[in-house]
Amino acid sequence: MxxxxxxxxxxxxxxxxxxxxxxxxxxxxxxxxxxxxxxxxxxxxxxxxxxxxxxxxxxxxAPTPVNGLNYYKSVLSNSAIIPTGINSVDHILNGGLFTGNVYEICGLPNSGKTQFSLSLMKNVVQNMQQQVYFFDTKSDFSAIKAKKLFSGHNQEHLQDYLSKVTVFRTYTRHELINGLYEVKNNLENDLKLRLIIIDSLPAVLFSSHDSSSNNSYLNHLVNLMRYISVEYQIVFLITNLVTTWSDGDFKKQQDHMEKIACGRYWFTVPNTRLKIEKTNKENMFKISVLRSDIVNRKSQDSVNIFLMDTGFVEQCK
Structure with missing residues (x-):
């Protein structure tokens, strides 16, 4: 690798x-x-x-053999649960985001995916004092917006929080892969890291319409992400698009259907898939758990959250 x-x-x-x-x-x-x-x-x-x-x-x-029991103990000692900073969201996720897993936050365009990622980033650097690597594939990351997230803190704290965020501008497939390999090399040299955000995957994947090439690239990317997440007990958060498809013609449309972007191969990759969507109430969004192989599904799989200047919160203050 x-x-x-x-x-x-x-x-x-x-x-x-x-x-x-x-x-x-x-x-x-x-x-x-x-x-x-x-x-x-x-x-x-x-x-x-x-x-x-x-x-x-x-x-x-070349890989070296590792004793199974020792490896299991190592995973237990290094694993952690990363709170999102929103109690209601943590509740439907059984406590937060589990290290060693890939999470996806999907939604329609302009539904709050990037803002949710920034809110999670804020919680990790501010409350956990951990570094975050942010792969920005759409030039959506704004230092001004990031600064607003920490409003109310003095200049010293602001500099400390922002210094824990490393932003990669990646506009092509190869830049994203090379960036992840750079992270992997840094982790091998004792980089302390708990969260990697890729915002967003479709922006680099849809640069090609060759399905064979896309699947080959995704296979490489997924293997690399899974290796990094499991070996170093890191959470990956990937933002993805939801697209709407309609049957019928221009005069009469029927059967609106939503699809998760990035194809069938990607569909089962994330360990947990979250969906974010706007509601009819101003600044209120809905977060739902669409599927998960690590979360015990409950009667309540969705919660409402509110968007403030400092990020998402559990209720409007």
Missing amino acids: NRLHSQIHPLLTEEVVGTLHAKQVFTAADFIKAEAQQLVKTARLNFKEVLALKKFLTKNF
Whole structure:
């Protein structure tokens, strides 16, 4: 899963890495699995150099066996529940967001998905004193809006909170993947992190209409997210679109149907899917649990929350 880059080994120059990436050889695992003769042609290295690189990558990046009991104890000691900062939402989630899982917040355009993400970010940096990585694929992240979330705090506290937020501007698929590999490398170097937000996935996925390419990319992305979330006990929050489809013609439309974006492959990926939608009351939104394999479903699977300048709250004050 380690991304190939020029700092790994002297033979992996920028030119060689670029050539390998062009041939879909992105990771150490890709290089190890590839045929040596094909790598000689692709990377323009001689056979001896290719074998030396394979040996080096296998030694340094191949998986090592771990005792099952020790691994289980490690997961227990590192796992946590991250409160959303909204008691009613935490209640329907059995306490909050469980580390080691992928969560999705979906909704129609302009339904509050980004604002919910920012509210969660605020709670993590302010009340948990943890860092947050925010992948912004639509240029929706605003430092001015982020500052408003912490209104009422002095300048010292404001600087402390905002310094815990790292924003990645990622407009392409490769930028998102490379950014996640950068996070993974930082985690291997003892970065302390509990929450990664990707806002939003459709913005980078819909850059291509090739379903085969989309599924291949999603497979790579999902494997990387799951590895990071489980290995380092981190919560992923992904924002996704809900689209509305109608049968009929322009004069008469029937059977309005909502669909979750990103295709069938993605549909079962999130461990928990939340939906946010506006209500008829001003500044009031509805949060619902659509599906979950970690939350015990209750009679109440939805709650109303209110949007204030400082983010979402349980009730309007």
